[in-house]
Amino acid sequence: MxxxxxxxxxxxxxxxxxxxxxxxxxxxxxxxxxxxxxxxxxxxxxxxxxxxxxxxxxxxxxxxxxxxxxxxxxxxxxxxxxxxxxxxxxxxxxxxxxxxxxxxxxxxxxxxxxxxxxxxxxxxxxxxxxxxxxxxxxxxxxxxxAGQCPLPPQTGAHLIQPGPATHDGLLHTPQPEAEGVRTLDLICRMIGAINEHQVFSGPQEELAQHWHDDMLWWGPEGIGATFTIPRYIEQHQRPFRTHLADRAFNGHIARLAEGSYGGFFGWPNLSLTPKGGYMGLPAGPRADMRVVDIYRRDGDKLAENWIFIDMLHFLNMQGLDVLARLKLI
Known part of the structure; x- marks a missing residue:
């Protein structure tokens, strides 16, 4: 099709x-x-x-x-x-x-x-x-x-985030079906590695299974963008896994791929309990993350990942009304 x-x-x-x-x-x-x-x-x-x-x-x-x-x-x-x-x-x-x-x-x-x-x-x-x-x-x-920053400094970089390094992300024409199958299979195996991360010797081994070493992770504001596996671990994965407890995966509503591109979203994807320190904020009650991930595959590994998270909803569930806080800045 x-x-x-x-x-x-x-x-x-x-x-x-x-x-x-x-x-x-x-x-x-x-x-x-x-x-x-x-x-x-x-x-x-x-x-x-x-x-x-x-x-x-x-x-x-x-x-x-x-x-x-x-x-x-x-x-x-x-x-x-x-x-x-x-x-x-x-x-x-x-x-x-x-x-x-x-x-x-x-x-x-x-x-x-x-x-x-x-x-x-x-x-x-x-x-x-x-x-x-x-x-x-x-x-x-x-x-x-707009110069209004309602949260503490983030671990990753703030950037106007570019599209794919290969400039080939607009798939207006038909793509080989087999390429989409390869992309979706890789995304699913990567998700499996996250859910079973304890079987690896550490995060470097876990990520190297499915990611290029010079991966680009275009994270949302509040977390920020990171480059390379080691800096991704330092600037996103380690804070996420250290400061958020009892992670529950709630599933996705849509997960698909075409050519070298694929992605998913959930509503919500995850439920977690902030222990304190995540995004520079104190511990809070259990809250949901609605997340989009979009990926570019290069060969047999993932090269780029763009992430969107409904941060205002996640924080609002913890009692922090970001839009109300803006009025004070």
């Missing part, structure tokens, strides 16, 4: 959004979506139903705040969902929504400068319509661009 029909639905959807205003965005969203469209968004939007509700929750406030918005897409692929036995077809888009930050958005102050909101979308297509969407974006990353 080439997924060309499903890809064109999403490309048409993006074209409609590109020419929409805050006034016309409800109609633009309705063009390619089912009337009962299920939309999952980050905190504070959470779950919405139908184009009008999605427009009111996210798109109208965003377009009122950001002028001259452009979609700077870096990754685009489609595939059948392993989680439901390869029954449903999903299309994935990742990149930045770029604009001029001219008016307040949520509690984030405008800068009148260029701003780039990292995003990742998973769309399920059925009957020629978008029936389900997961929309992840990095609000902490946008806050940092």
């Amino acid at each position: 080439t997924f060309q029909t499903e890809k064109e639905i999403i490309r048409a959807h993006h074209r409609a959004l590109a020419s929409a205003t805050a006034d016309t965005i409800p109609a633009a969203l309705a063009e390619q979506t089912h009337p009962d469209w299920q939309w999952r968004g980050m905190h504070p939007w959470h779950e919405q139903r139908g184009a009008a509700a999605v427009a009111a929750a996210f798109w109208q406030p965003f377009l009122n705040a950001m002028s001259r918005v452009q979609r700077r897409e870096d990754v685009f692929f489609a595939g059948r969902n392993q989680i439901d036995g390869f029954q449903s077809v999903w299309v994935v888009s990742m990149g930045h929504l770029m604009g001029l930050f001219d008016a307040p958005f949520l509690a984030i102050r405008p800068t009148r400068r260029i701003a780039m909101l990292r995003y990742a979308e998973f769309h399920r297509i059925e009957g020629g319509k978008i029936v389900e969407t997961a929309f992840f974006c990095d609000l902490l990353h946008l806050m940092r661009q």
Whole structure:
């Protein structure tokens, strides 16, 4: 299956959004979506139903705040969902929504400068319509661009994160089926290694099974980006495993691959108990992480990984209202 029909639905959807205003965005969203469209968004939007509700929750406030918005897409692929036995077809888009930050958005102050909101979308297509969407974006990353930093310093780097080093992430044309199978199999084996990490002599051996040594891990704001296996261990994996206890994997809603690209999301993926120290914050009650991972495979190992986490929801479950804290900064 080439997924060309499903890809064109999403490309048409993006074209409609590109020419929409805050006034016309409800109609633009309705063009390619089912009337009962299920939309999952980050905190504070959470779950919405139908184009009008999605427009009111996210798109109208965003377009009122950001002028001259452009979609700077870096990754685009489609595939059948392993989680439901390869029954449903999903299309994935990742990149930045770029604009001029001219008016307040949520509690984030405008800068009148260029701003780039990292995003990742998973769309399920059925009957020629978008029936389900997961929309992840990095609000902490946008806050940092605006000079509002509500959290302690992070372990990784803050960057406007680029697309694939190979510049081949936009899979608009059909891809060899066998390549997608290889990518999905590698992702699944990597997940298995995480769940059984105790069988390895240490994190270096565990990661080397499935990752190139010069891996790039494009983590979300609050954690940050890291480069190479040793620095990934130092700047993300060790703090994550040391300061978060009782990790429970709740599963994924979608997991798919095409060509050398693949990814997944959950709602939530993980439940954990902060012991104190993670992201520089004190211990807190058990909380959920809604996570997106998108990967690029190079040969028989993974080379790049882009991660989105609903950090505001994770922190809100622990009693920290980041959007309220912004008003004090």
